[in-house]
Amino acid sequence: MRDSTFKGALSDRTARTFMGVLFGATLLVxxxxxxxxxxxxxxxxxxxxxxxxxxxxxxLLALALDLVWGYCGILxxxxxxxxxxxxxxxxxYLMRQIGDRGVYGNPELPDFMxxxxxxxxxxxxxxxxxxxxxxxxxxxxxxxxxxxxxWLAFRSRVTGVYLSIITQALTYALMLAxxxxxxxxxxxNGLTDFKDLLGFSLQSDATRVGLLIxxxxxxxxxxxxxxxxxxSKLGRVVLAVRDAxxxxxxxxxxxxxxxxxxxxxxxxxxxxxxxLYVPQVGIIxxxxxxxxxxxxxxxxxxxxxxxxxxxxxxxxxLVNYGKTVFTGVMPEAWLFALGGxxxxxxxxxxxxxxxxxxxxxxxxxxxxxxxGDTDDTPAAQGEHS
Amino acid sequence: MSxxxxxxxTFRRDQVFDFMRQGTRAVAPGQLDSGAGKNxxxxxxxxxxxxxxxxxxxxxxxxxxxxLRCIIGPNGAGKSTMMDVITGKTRPDSGTCFFGQTLxxxxxxxxxxxxxxxxxxxxxxxxxxxxxxxxxxxxxMNDAKGTWHSLFTRMSxxxxxxxxxxxxxxxxxxxxxKVAGLLSHGQxxxxxxxxxxxxxxxxxxxxxxxxxxxxxxxxxxxQLLQSLAGKHSVVVVEHDMEFIRSIAxxxxxxxxxxxxxxGTMDQVQNDPKVIEVYLGE
Numbered sequence: 001m002r003d004s005t006f007k008g009a010l011s012d013r014t015a016r017t018f019m020g021v022l023f024g025a026t027l028l029v030x031x032x033x034x035x036x037x038x039x040x041x042x043x044x045x046x047x048x049x050x051x052x053x054x055x056x057x058x059x060l061l062a063l064a065l066d067l068v069w070g071y072c073g074i075l076x077x078x079x080x081x082x083x084x085x086x087x088x089x090x091x092x093y094l095m096r097q098i099g100d101r102g103v104y105g106n107p108e109l110p111d112f113m114x115x116x117x118x119x120x121x122x123x124x125x126x127x128x129x130x131x132x133x134x135x136x137x138x139x140x141x142x143x144x145x146x147x148x149x150x151w152l153a154f155r156s157r158v159t160g161v162y163l164s165i166i167t168q169a170l171t172y173a174l175m176l177a178x179x180x181x182x183x184x185x186x187x188x189n190g191l192t193d194f195k196d197l198l199g200f201s202l203q204s205d206a207t208r209v210g211l212l213i214x215x216x217x218x219x220x221x222x223x224x225x226x227x228x229x230x231x232s233k234l235g236r237v238v239l240a241v242r243d244a245x246x247x248x249x250x251x252x253x254x255x256x257x258x259x260x261x262x263x264x265x266x267x268x269x270x271x272x273x274x275x276l277y278v279p280q281v282g283i284i285x286x287x288x289x290x291x292x293x294x295x296x297x298x299x300x301x302x303x304x305x306x307x308x309x310x311x312x313x314x315x316x317x318l319v320n321y322g323k324t325v326f327t328g329v330m331p332e333a334w335l336f337a338l339g340g341x342x343x344x345x346x347x348x349x350x351x352x353x354x355x356x357x358x359x360x361x362x363x364x365x366x367x368x369x370x371x372g373d374t375d376d377t378p379a380a381q382g383e384h385s
Numbered sequence: 386m387s388x389x390x391x392x393x394x395t396f397r398r399d400q401v402f403d404f405m406r407q408g409t410r411a412v413a414p415g416q417l418d419s420g421a422g423k424n425x426x427x428x429x430x431x432x433x434x435x436x437x438x439x440x441x442x443x444x445x446x447x448x449x450x451x452x453l454r455c456i457i458g459p460n461g462a463g464k465s466t467m468m469d470v471i472t473g474k475t476r477p478d479s480g481t482c483f484f485g486q487t488l489x490x491x492x493x494x495x496x497x498x499x500x501x502x503x504x505x506x507x508x509x510x511x512x513x514x515x516x517x518x519x520x521x522x523x524x525x526m527n528d529a530k531g532t533w534h535s536l537f538t539r540m541s542x543x544x545x546x547x548x549x550x551x552x553x554x555x556x557x558x559x560x561x562x563k564v565a566g567l568l569s570h571g572q573x574x575x576x577x578x579x580x581x582x583x584x585x586x587x588x589x590x591x592x593x594x595x596x597x598x599x600x601x602x603x604x605x606x607x608q609l610l611q612s613l614a615g616k617h618s619v620v621v622v623e624h625d626m627e628f629i630r631s632i633a634x635x636x637x638x639x640x641x642x643x644x645x646x647x648g649t650m651d652q653v654q655n656d657p658k659v660i661e662v663y664l665g666e
Binding site: 005229232233234236237239240243244246247248249250251252253254257258261 | 531
C-alpha cells in the first residue's frame, strides 16, 4: 500500500517520473527559446512555446476529468463549462488591465461596454482589477457551480447517462447565456485584445515562457494533488463508489458526498486550466462552452487511458498534437478523424494507450520473471492504483 | 382507524414516558438497548405490499440477543423482503420494527441503520471488485465515514491488526492482497461476511450464504457462522435444510409473508403445517 499522506504522494515514483519529464521538457523548450537567436536552427519559436503551454492546459483539464470519470465513474460531458468559467474570470482581469489603452480609451469600461453604450461597470465586474480577487474567483466560481449542480444531481441520485445529459445541458445553457450581449461578458466576441498580465506584456517571449512554466507548475501540482487523493482512503472509497455504489452506501458511506467532493475538486482544477489557457491564446468566447469541446475532452481521456492520471495527460497532448497537424493538412476531416478515433479506442483499446503499453510491458516482464527474478511480493502488488 | 393510529403515535415505544425518565434512563435515546437474555430485534405486525401482492402479511417475530436463527421458507415467502425491512431498504406499510428497546428502524435511513449495528450480507456477493481483500475490509471498517476524514486518515496499527484478525477469521489471510474480483465464489462470500464484521454489528443478517458453494466451503461457512453467534446475533436465510440442521438452534418457517412455525429443526420438520406447505396437499 502506498504512503497515503501528501508527502507520500509527492515522493512516490510515478509522481516523480511525471514531474521529471514535465519539467525537463519545459526547461528544454525554455532554454531553446531564450538562448538561441531566432535565426538559429535550434531556436524554438514563441508560437511553439505557446502551443506547448496550450497543450499543458488541456492536459490539466483532462486530468480534472480523469479524476471524476476514471476514478469516480461520473462521465461529465460538461467539464468544458468549468474550464470556460475559469477562463472568463481570468479574461475579466485581463480586460480590466487594458485600462485606457482600448480602442475607445475609456479607463473604466472595457471596449464592448462602451460600444453597447453602457454607462457604468456592472456590479459583477467590480474587484476584477485586482489579481488576487480574480485568482480567487477562478477557483471559486467553477467550484461553486459544481458544488450546487452536483449537490442537486447527486442528492437526487441522478447517475449514468442521465447525469451526462444534464451536464451537457448545463454547458449548452451557459453557452447560450454567454452569447447574449446583455449578460455583460462581451457576447459572441467574448473577451480579447488583452495587453498585459501582472504588468508583463503578453506579447513578449519572456511572458510566454513564464506562462508555460506557470502552467507546468500548475499541472505538476495538480498531478501530485490527484495522486494524493487517489492514494488516500478517500480515493479507495471513490473507486468503490464507481464499482459498486449501493454496496458503498450500505457499508455506511454517504456516496453523494464523495461524488460531490470529487466533482467540485475536479471543477476547480478545470477552472484553473481555463485561467491559464486564456492569456496564452489571447481570447475567451462563448465557443469554449460548446458541448463539442467537452466531448473532445472525453475523447482525450479515453485515448490516453482512464484512471491512471498520466494517461489523461498523455491522451490530451497526443490528440491535440494530432489536431494541430491534422487541421493544418485537411481541416474539414478533423471531426471525422476524432469520431473515428473515439470509436476505435472504445472498441480496440478500452484501457487507452497507457493500457496497451502496460499490457505489453507486463508480457515482457513475465518473460523475465520465468528466468527467476520474481517481483511478485504483496507490496509490489498492492501498489497498483 | 386514524384514532388508533393517533393512539399508537402517542404511545410510541421509543418516546413514551421519556420525559418522566429524565436522568434515570439506562440507555440514551438513539442508542441500542439489548442486554443478554433480552431480544435484539422486534418485528411486529409488519405488512408490505407490492401492487396489491402482500410480500409480508402481519409478520411478527423476535430475535434474541446472541442467537443464531435460521429462516426458511419457499420462494416468495417474504424472506428477502423481511431483510429489506430490517435494513431500511423497504418501508413497511404498517407494523413496527425495533432494534433493541429504543431504535425504531422504520424511521432510520439505510446508512443510520448500518451504523446503529445491523450488518447485512447480500445473496449475491457484492464485494468491491477492483480492491484487494484487505482494502475491502478497510473500506467496510467501523470508522468515521466523512470525506475529509477519509482524505487525511492513516491506518493505525490497531486497525491494521484488527483487519488481519478478521481476514484470518474468514480464512482469507493468505489472499489478502488479491484483488477481490479474482477470488473464488466462496471466498467472495466469506470476504463479504468479513466486511459485515468490520462494522462491529450487533445483528448480522446473512442472505443465502452457501448458494453455489462446494461441500468443503459449506462446512467452513457453517463453522464460521456458529463461531459468530454469541458475540453477535445472527439471522441466516437459507433453502438448504441439511445445512440449517447442521448449524441452527432455532428455525423460523415463513410462508406467504407470515410465520408458519418456529422451533428446533425437529419440531419444525414434524409440524403438519410445514409438511403441507413443503410437500403440497
